[in-house]
Amino acid sequence: MKKIEIQPLTAAAFAPFGDVIARRETPDMIINQGYCGRHHDLAQLDFGSGRAGISLFDAKPRELPYFCDMVERHPKGSQAFIPMSMTRFLVIVATDRNGTPAGLRAFLTEPGTGINLHRGTWHGVLTPLEAPGLFAVVDRIAEDSNLEEYHFETSYEIVQP
Amino acid sequence: MKKIEIQPLTAAAFAPFGDVIARRETPDMIINQGYCGRHHDLAQLDFGSGRAGISLFDAKPRELPYFCDMVERHPKGSQAFIPMSMTRFLVIVATDRNGTPAGLRAFLTEPGTGINLHRGTWHGVLTPLEAPGLFAVVDRIAEDSNLEEYHFETSYEIVQP
Numbered sequence: 001m002k003k004i005e006i007q008p009l010t011a012a013a014f015a016p017f018g019d020v021i022a023r024r025e026t027p028d029m030i031i032n033q034g035y036c037g038r039h040h041d042l043a044q045l046d047f048g049s050g051r052a053g054i055s056l057f058d059a060k061p062r063e064l065p066y067f068c069d070m071v072e073r074h075p076k077g078s079q080a081f082i083p084m085s086m087t088r089f090l091v092i093v094a095t096d097r098n099g100t101p102a103g104l105r106a107f108l109t110e111p112g113t114g115i116n117l118h119r120g121t122w123h124g125v126l127t128p129l130e131a132p133g134l135f136a137v138v139d140r141i142a143e144d145s146n147l148e149e150y151h152f153e154t155s156y157e158i159v160q161p
Numbered sequence: 162m163k164k165i166e167i168q169p170l171t172a173a174a175f176a177p178f179g180d181v182i183a184r185r186e187t188p189d190m191i192i193n194q195g196y197c198g199r200h201h202d203l204a205q206l207d208f209g210s211g212r213a214g215i216s217l218f219d220a221k222p223r224e225l226p227y228f229c230d231m232v233e234r235h236p237k238g239s240q241a242f243i244p245m246s247m248t249r250f251l252v253i254v255a256t257d258r259n260g261t262p263a264g265l266r267a268f269l270t271e272p273g274t275g276i277n278l279h280r281g282t283w284h285g286v287l288t289p290l291e292a293p294g295l296f297a298v299v300d301r302i303a304e305d306s307n308l309e310e311y312h313f314e315t316s317y318e319i320v321q322p
């Protein structure tokens with residue numbers, strides 16, 4: 001079994017896969033008479049022929065080491081995951097090589113951080129490591145199919161470095 | 162000064178103003194091999210001539226009683242607020258009477274609940290009651306102005322019932 005060591009989630013390392021939704025060093029705007037900082041427009045959203053929607057994902061927490069035996073992708077739209085508690089979650093992604101996931105990587109978020117997967121990015125299923133595993137998901141709403149799955153012959157073991 | 166008593170946030174009571182983004186009694190879909198429930202498409206999003214974006218709002222908590230001296234509205238799009246911690250926040254809204262806010266109401270959310278204000282809904286500024294006041298905001302991104310403010314002659318005092 002191949003082991004994958006977890007990396008910290010940084011915008012630079014995650015750029016080939018999507019956006020890190022986190023506060024910038026300083027807010028782009030101060031609003032509400034000084035009471036609120038707006039960190040503006042942090043994700044490249046893309047809903048293609050569908051429309052944007054907000055759904056809630058209520059996921060059971062997983063444990064490390066985590067065994068990843070499949071990834072999936074949404075060819076028709078981006079998908080953002082916003083944690084609704086100040087907890088961390090595991091983000092597993094891969095590059096695409098001729099329609100097949102390759103070069104699996106695992107990232108761990110910081111509390112108060114979400115992610116947006118760009119359209120077509122191979123990714124593991126939602127993997128909170130702590131309860132409650134409640135997330136708001138901003139993704140493409142449409143009737144047509146928007147899911148491809150890829151099952152690995154051998155699982156990857158995701159471990160602490 | 163006029164006092165406004167806080168009401169619990171229910172979908173029915175909030176319907177004239179927007180959507181309550183909360184889990185339904187049962188999820189619409191079970192995904193990820195039984196590990197995750199999807200509560201699907203919970204908000205009526207509307208970005209008009211702009212596009213959808215995700216921003217983070219980092220707001221200082223307020224205290225009760227809260228004095229509301231202005232409301233604002235975004236005539237060109239909806240605006241969703243998703244709390245990134247399991248805390249509650251105050252939601253102040255009003256109906257429109259010939260371009261003027263009327264019938265101010267105040268709601269208190271439950272933890273794990275967001276809201277989506279429909280296009281053009283008069284609302285108070287973001288009012289977390291506990292730290293951290295971090296929210297993901299899904300709203301219209303565009304260069305043109307999308308803000309109207311209305312300042313009351315006399316503040317409203319928002320109080321516990």
